[in-house]
Amino acid sequence: MSQNRSYWINTISRDHVLVGVKGGFTQAGHGKNTKLKSLKQGDLLVFYSAKTQIENGESLQNFTAIGAIADDEPYQVEVSPNFHPWRRNMSFFQSQEAPIRPLIESLSFIQNKQKWGFPFMRGLFEIEQKDFERITEAMKADISGE
Numbered sequence: 001m002s003q004n005r006s007y008w009i010n011t012i013s014r015d016h017v018l019v020g021v022k023g024g025f026t027q028a029g030h031g032k033n034t035k036l037k038s039l040k041q042g043d044l045l046v047f048y049s050a051k052t053q054i055e056n057g058e059s060l061q062n063f064t065a066i067g068a069i070a071d072d073e074p075y076q077v078e079v080s081p082n083f084h085p086w087r088r089n090m091s092f093f094q095s096q097e098a099p100i101r102p103l104i105e106s107l108s109f110i111q112n113k114q115k116w117g118f119p120f121m122r123g124l125f126e127i128e129q130k131d132f133e134r135i136t137e138a139m140k141a142d143i144s145g146e
Contacts, residue, residue: 005040007127007128008043010026033076045067046063046136047064050120069089103138
């Protein structure tokens with residue numbers, strides 16, 4: 001994996017992750033572009049979904065998708081007259097969902113193992129390469145073609 005890239009987690013419900021996978025994009029921060037500006041082309045991003053759906057979803061606690069940023073800048077789209085979210089294009093890799101619980105002890109960004117969900121409240125955040133590699137392995141992700 002490249003030394004010039006960064007590794008990220010984006011916390012999004014599974015239903016929204018699947019919309020992004022189908023459309024080849026990601027959003028963050030309820031459509032704001034603030035954190036999306038930090039991503040650069042080639043950065044790798046894994047998605048964590050605490051719930052199956054944003055509204056009234058069931059508990060899931062899985063890593064649900066993985067991919068690479070495929071563009072240079074965030075762009076804005078119109079979803080509805082009142083919602084114009086910012087997005088980044090992504091290339092997604094073949095992977096399987098993986099539960100977080102078996103990984104909690106080995107992930108360095110989870111400092112308090114009893115309150116392991118706290119880091120995910122940040123939404124989009126950067127992680128170390130070794131944590132990304134552990135998650136990639138658990139997801140059986142094939143990122144060799146990127």
